[in-house]
Amino acid sequence: MLPWKRVLRPLAALLLTTAVAVVPAATAQAASAPSSGWNNYSCKPSATHPRPVVLVHGTFGNSVDNWLALAPYLTSRGYCVFSLDYGQLPGVPFFNGLGPIDKSAAQLQVFVDRVLAATGAAKADLVGHSQGGMMPRYYLKFLGGAAKVNALVGIAPDNHGTTLNGLANLLPYFPGAGDLLSTATPGLADQVAGSAFLTKLNEGGDTVAGVHYTVIATKYDEVATPYNSQYLSGSDVHNVLLQNLCGLDFSEHVAIGLFDRIAYHEVANALDPAHASATTCASAFS
Numbered sequence: 001m002l003p004w005k006r007v008l009r010p011l012a013a014l015l016l017t018t019a020v021a022v023v024p025a026a027t028a029q030a031a032s033a034p035s036s037g038w039n040n041y042s043c044k045p046s047a048t049h050p051r052p053v054v055l056v057h058g059t060f061g062n063s064v065d066n067w068l069a070l071a072p073y074l075t076s077r078g079y080c081v082f083s084l085d086y087g088q089l090p091g092v093p094f095f096n097g098l099g100p101i102d103k104s105a106a107q108l109q110v111f112v113d114r115v116l117a118a119t120g121a122a123k124a125d126l127v128g129h130s131q132g133g134m135m136p137r138y139y140l141k142f143l144g145g146a147a148k149v150n151a152l153v154g155i156a157p158d159n160h161g162t163t164l165n166g167l168a169n170l171l172p173y174f175p176g177a178g179d180l181l182s183t184a185t186p187g188l189a190d191q192v193a194g195s196a197f198l199t200k201l202n203e204g205g206d207t208v209a210g211v212h213y214t215v216i217a218t219k220y221d222e223v224a225t226p227y228n229s230q231y232l233s234g235s236d237v238h239n240v241l242l243q244n245l246c247g248l249d250f251s252e253h254v255a256i257g258l259f260d261r262i263a264y265h266e267v268a269n270a271l272d273p274a275h276a277s278a279t280t281c282a283s284a285f286s
Contacts, residue, residue: 043080058130129257133157161193207234246281
């Protein structure tokens with residue numbers, strides 16, 4: 001059997017080729033990002049929602065496309081919402097989250113500082129999908145983020161890694177691949193279960209004091225598998241299985257982050273627990 005790094009390279013190359021094929025569409029989508037509410041640096045948090053929300057996209061995502069549904073959902077509820085791009089590779093547009101995850105966490109550190117300076121808030125809340133729900137834990141644990149973050153909400157986060165089969169299951173979402181590219185993708189390697197990055201991240205405990213953690217998982221996740229590997233252990237952790245809230249929700253890894261309003265309702269509860277309401281199948285229409 002081939003070592004996992006040798007198997008990972010052609011998979012990464014195939015996905016990177018897809019990025020080049022869809023650049024025109026991606027550029028058009030980025031141009032349509034809202035100029036108010038979302039990524040509006042004149043937005044000031046209210047007494048009701050005193051902390052800005054920073055959205056952290058997943059692997060192959062970006063600051064626009066990953067949040068076309070959740071960002072408006074939160075801004076319409078009165079939050080100041082911001083999103084960043086991280087983990088870019090040279091010569092690879094549109095698809096991000098592919099660089100070394102410790103370096104991506106440093107990008108998040110800079111971005112959170114910028115958001116706090118602009119809004120005047122003392123702390124931010126972070127909401128991330130997939131890698132975006134796991135990567136901030138490095139920022140919290142090793143880069144001083146715990147002093148600047150109130151809550152981390154992970155939507156299908158690969159907190160304890162995934163397998164090659166899990167990464168391979170992303171392929172159907174990126175059609176049109178052509179010639180293989182030989183570009184290395186350390187961001188993928190870091191997410192393989194048992195990697196040096198994940199060993200360092202999880203050593204000594206999953207959480208840090210002072211931060212509220214929520215994990216929202218779906219049992220139909222085909223990427224961050226098994227789904228309960230997403231869960232965190234700690235004294236201030238709320239692990240949620242989507243199907244315990246609505247048995248009719250069949251969202252898998254991508255859908256739970258991109259458009260699942262039942263999951264979004266649970267995100268809103270995590271951001272404002274004092275005014276939380278029961279999440280049910282009816283939350284899809286709220």
